[in-house]
Structures are given as structure tokens and as C-alpha cells.
Amino acid sequence: MAKSWKDWEKPVLELDETIRKLQAIVDKETDPERKTELSERVQDYMRRRDAYLETRYSRLGPWEKVLIARAETRPYTLDYINALCEDFVELEGDRRFAADHAIVGGPALMDGRRVMVVGHQKGRNIQERSYRNFGMAKPEGYRKAIRLFEMAERFRMPVITFVDTPAADPGVESESRGISEAIAAAMLSMFELTVPTVSTVIGEGGSGGAIGIAVANHVMMQEHAVYSVIPPEGCAAILWRAAEKGAQAAAALQLTSDSALKFGLVEEVLPEPFGGAHRDPLEAAQTVGRAIMASLERQDKLSGAELKAERAARFRRMGAYAESAVAAVLAES
């Protein structure tokens, strides 16, 4: 079982490094003949790298997707906001208890439109991770989100959320301040909105912490993102008393984007750049941005009441069950 996405990206990173060094030599080379020869070698390395990436990324297993979804080089919410918004004013207060840095949000201008953006935020190095609490929001984070949702409703701004959290914070403090209530209230708040809503799972869609800000009319997942009822390690710990069987649990949970699409739980899977969103964050952002705008355009045609009803109906139909007296009799016999 792979422990990190670096396990299979190591050859890629090495090739990247070789290509970079060789390219530097090419740039300095003055002899035209030698320059052409070296350029060809660079091209050859690039082909080899791309071929590897193509085969590798077209057959990623569920566990490998979990690792990519967690990769620290993967673009995070603020990267998407920076790439997609011309203007963004982060608002930090929950007006209740504390500032939570695991959820960020505020009004923004996206493709010329006023929107309210809310998303989980992770950190890349030790300091950032601790500051962002590993992207695990406390009750304050969800209460800040609610405040922003309500403001969006007042000022008629579409709500755009980015989902990227391993889970909500499970600590004693969070329990004391009602993390469960905060998540439930955030979902309830989204159901009350009469403005367009779009949610995108950009990395880890970790259980309650994720759905708390993912109650939208249009829900999308990036190709290599995952969305799960429980972290695979937690599932393995409960089912098999063995957290190290995470890979097995990831397969059983079917937490990949194609499964979510198959079960009708997301509307759209957004293709990622060649080799994953982290290899070309800008292209990844443009794909996400286009999909958000397309959905807003569709939702603009609906009235507030219609938007609210559509959102409720979207979740209302979710579930896998049979219902008929005949099926009941058969099942019991």
C-alpha cells in the first residue's frame, strides 16, 4: 500500500529535474548543431515523463486517489480564489467565539460576477498546517460559513463553496462548543438559501465536515478528488480494527469521483490537467471556473423559490432502497 503520492511521482519529479537542468544548458548553448541535439533530448525526456504520467494517472486506484487528494502540492481553496477571482475580501469573524482558519470565505468578484466564496483551507508546511488545523474546521468555522451564507442571501449573491477537508475537528473543544450542531446548522442554512449555489470537491470530501458546506444545487468533483462518509482509515479501524487497511477500505467505500457520479450524488466530474491538478494549477482552476459559471448561468433562470425547491429535491431523492409490497414479501420469504 502506497503511503504517499510521492511513491509514484518520484520518477516524474526526477525527470522534471533532469529536464529543467538540460533545458538550462540548451538555453546557454551557442553552437546551433549541439543546441538542436540537446533540445531533442529534452523532448525525449518530456515524452517519457508524459507517457509515464498518462499510464499512471489513467489507472489510479481509490487509495491512490486518496493520497493525491491529500497531496500538499495540490491547489487549495485560496489558490482557486486567487486564480478565479479579480477581487476577494476575506472576512474572518464568526461573531461568536473565534476566528477559524480551516474555513476561509468572503465576497469576491468571479468572472465579473459578485459571489460569496466559502471553502476549507489546508496548509502546505508545518506552520501553515497547524495554523489551518489541517483543514479541520471547528464549530467557529461552520458558524462563520453560516454568517457568510446569510449575508449572501441578503445581498443576493450566489454561494460558491470549495470542499477540501479530512474531517471536521474531532477534539474536545469542538465537542464542547457543538461541532455537530454547527455542521447541521450550516446544512440547514444552505437549504434556506434562495440564491444560486455551487459546490466543488477539490481534494478531500471528508464526511460531515464536507457536507456541512456542500448543500448546493450543483455539486461537482474534480477527477482525482474523493468524497466519503468516513475517512478510509477510520472505516478500517471500525470494521477490521486495523487503520492500516485504509487502501482496502478506500476500495470498499467507493469514494472516487466516478462512483459519486454513477450514484447520482454529484452532477459533474471535472477533468484535471495531465498528471493531476497540481501539475497545472492554473488549467485546473480554469476548468473549475468555467463549470461554476456555466452552472450559475443555468441557475440564473430559476426564481429564488425554484432554486430552494430544486436544492431540496436534489437531496430528497438520494438513497438506494426498494419500496413495494411485493418486494417486501419476497425479501421476507
Add this chain to the structure above:
Amino acid sequence: MPFGKASSGVAPGAFLPCSNCRKTIFAAEFEANLRVCPYCGHHHRLTWQQRVDVVFDEGSFVELDTDLRSGDPLHFPDYAEKHAQAMQRTKMRDSVVSGRATLMGMPVSTAISDFHFMGGSMGSVAGEKITRAIERGAHEGIPAIVFCASGGARMQEGLLSLMQMAKTTAAVEACRSAGVPYIAVFTDPTMAGVLASYASIADVIVSEPRALIGFAGARVSKQAQVSKVPDDFQTAEFLLSHGMLDKIIERKNLRTNLASLCRLLGGHLAAVEATRG
């Protein structure tokens, strides 16, 4: 109030140890005391039938949504077997029973989750029944009362189970819009995905004493390396002192307290008004 029609097969005259204080209790006394230990006051878990007997008017409960059958959409390892065994053992079809009943004459819509069926976990069927029970309250203008007893979302149905959190929340929204009171009763245990959805956004939340209530399960918490845990952490008393609960109610008082709440909060509803004697 007769109690124990559908309770454990313990013969009258027999006795059993309290699972909390280990003292020996006479079975007849245990049943008469609504399965609350007469020595330590521990509220033992109830089956859904026992819950119906404790709370609602005798013979008033009518089960609905009885044709709902669970699927195994993910073909999750061992799920079909576990589910079949649970059905056989409990004579239930899934972890939640929904229906209509009267409470001191007042009509109510209810859903009762039973921990004995796969830990009361919420998959598609449980989510659907809870949703319908709350919606029924909203549509018919009768108070909705949901009894929680669950370890959380059912992981064997994957993301579909997570979506039940949102679905049940949508039903609560409908109930709020309709101006119909929705009461959640937390019983041992009320955890995770259930706590973080319909349970925590009820108009009124009451709990039985000492019930285990929390977001993160013990084993998951351990994974997250949660440290320094207070003695009463994740108990009803802990939640009450932190403002997350409205009231802790002993089992013997549940019926009258719920009736008062329904009458006071639902007094504007025709169906409740009509029963005022």
C-alpha cells in the same frame, strides 16, 4: 401503562445484573421501572417496541413505510450478511421504525431508531424513514418526535449514507417552514452523522440521563489522538452544561414532558387544538 409486552424474554421472578452498577435486579422490578436500574438509575437501552410502550398511548402506534427495503449499492464486504442477520435477530427491516401515534390524545408523527439493528446506523432506509416522519409532521400539521439511538451514518452504504444527513436536514427545513414543532429525543447513544444532522437542529432537544452523545466515535477519536478528556465527556450531562441540550428527562417522565412540549409548541395547529380537553 403496560410495559414489557415486547421486551426481553426474561421470565418473571428471574433476576439480572445491571450492566452499569452490577447489582442484581429482579426482572419484574426492572420491567416495571421501564428498564431503569432501581439502584443506580442507569437507563438501559430499549428496543423500538419498548420505546413505543414507554411513550405513546396504548395501542395508538401505527407503523408506516413498512415496504422500504435496504439495498447493497456498493456491494460492501459482508454488508448483505450483516444486514440479513440483523433482520433476523431484531425482526426489524432496518434500524428505524416510523409511523403515527397519539401522545396523551394528541396525534404525532414519529421515527424511532433502534440501536440493536446494526448500531442504529443511518443508511438509505433509515434516512428515508426519518425524512418521511418529519415531512409527515410538516404536511399533516402534527408534531414530529424523533428518537435517536445511533452510532452514526452507515459506512456500508458509503456516500449515500452521508447524503442522508442532508436529506433529513431538508425535512427539518420543511418542518420549520410549516411552523410545526419537531422534537428530538437523544437516547444512548446518539453519535456522529446522526448528531451532526437532523438530531441537532430540532426545535427542542431532550435526552435521557447519561446517554452517550458525541461527534467523534471513541475509536475514530483515538485515530485523531484526542487528548485530555473530561470525565463526563460526551454524556448528556456534558452537553446540557455546554448549552447543547434543552433538558435531561428521566424515562418515567418522558411521556408527560413530551406531551407538554407538543401541546405548548403545537397549540396553534388544528390537529393539536382539537384534542384539547
